Amino acid sequence: MENKISIANLPTKIEKLKKISRELNVNIYIKRDDQTGTEISGNKVRKLEYSIKEAIDNGCDTLITCGGIQSNHARSTVAAGIKVGLSSVLVLRTNEEPEVDGNYLIDQLLGADIKFITSDEYSNKREEIMENIKSELLQNGRKGYIIPEGASNGIGSLGYIEFAKEVLDYEKEVGIEFDTIVVAVGSGGTYAGIHMGNNLYLDGKKRILGFNVCDTAEFFEEKVKNIILESKNYLNKENSKKINLESIEIIDGYVGEGYALSNESELDFIWNLAKNEGVILDPVYTGKAMYGLYNELKKNKFKETKNILFVHTGGLFGLFPKKNQFNFKKK
Incomplete structure (x- = not known):
């Protein structure tokens, strides 16, 4: 996995x-994966470290990936690619001319080659569209490497197996043991990696709890299992045997108005947490997941839980397009 x-x-x-x-x-503790970098901030870079290495090893010169117009993953891919000398093509979902703000602003500053597609095309044809881009590059003497949405595939998820080592080191250093690790689930790869890391390095002792920010818990439970099965191809036989498909736990009910859509309660929660803790969550992933965790704890759902580690997966740039939705005049 190195x-x-x-x-x-x-x-x-x-x-x-x-x-x-x-x-x-x-x-409640928080692991600041929002501080993995600036242009490449967030959880995606842990995955990209593996995906981009495979691209380089395969002689590719261009990264091809996809996401919404405010995709943290797309922005991180472009920035990471530049650092190692690779170009990037982004396939971004939008049904209208986007405002140059947030992650899309950073994409532009980084000089990304951007292809816009509709929501319908994204749902039904994005893999085909990326394959066509790869073919066009090949015709022009270039070689593309396709990274799926969120880098959530077998090789990308290896980055969050390594994450478990950091948790173990912290526990040993400060003398605390987390019983629960909580993470937002938007494409499944981060959860899959943490689940595998729990099996390999944490003796399977942690409750790995996900809050889906789109689709359904059932959808992601199946997707996580598929990612884990794919990841096993990159592990040695001994480690692969230690990975199970059990205890995948994703809590539904906090998608709100939909993916990347925010309601007043969610934004107020983000605002209050920022004022009280000096920590700013994003509206697409961590805001919904922490809001879900807060409400589940208020309902006394986790009576045996004592020490929770919440994973801050980044996404700060995604707040800026939401600026007019915050009611800062509210007392």
Whole structure:
């Protein structure tokens, strides 16, 4: 699992959310994977370190990937590619002329080659469209490497197996043991990697809890299983045998108005957490997941839980297009 390039600032730090911990009478810590970098900030870079290494090893000169107009993954891919001398083509979903803001602004600053497609095309034809781009590049003497949405595939998820080592090192250093790790689920790869890391390095002792931010829990449970099965192809036989498909736990009910859509309660929660803890969540992933965790704890759903580690997967740039939705005049 060492066959990667090093781009991210690792290990990321862990800090306690003191006020919300007191309120809920449970210890909530946060792992700052939003601080893996600036242009490449967030969870995606852990995955890209493996995907891009494979691209380089295969003699590719161009990365091809996809996402929404405010995709954190797409922005990180372009920035990471530049650092190692690779070009990028982004296939971004939008049904209208996008405002140059947030991640899309960063994409433009980085000089990304961007292809816009509709939501319908994205749902039904994005793989075909990326394959066509790869074929066009080949005709022009270039070689493309396709990275799926969120880098959530077998090789990408290896980055979050390594994440488990950092958790173990922290536990040993400070004398704490987390019983639960919580993460937002938007494409499944980060959850899959943490689940595998739990099996390999944490003796399977942690409850790995995901909050889906789109689709359904059932959809992602199946997707996570498929990613894990694909990841096993990159592991040695001994480690592969240690990985199971059990205890995948994703809590539904906090998608809200839909993927990348925010309601007032979610935005108020992000605002209040920022004011109280000095930590800013994003509206697409971590805001929904932490909002879900908060409400589940308020309902007293996790009575045996004592020490929770929440994974901040980044996404700060995604807040800026939401600026007019915050009601800052509210007392």
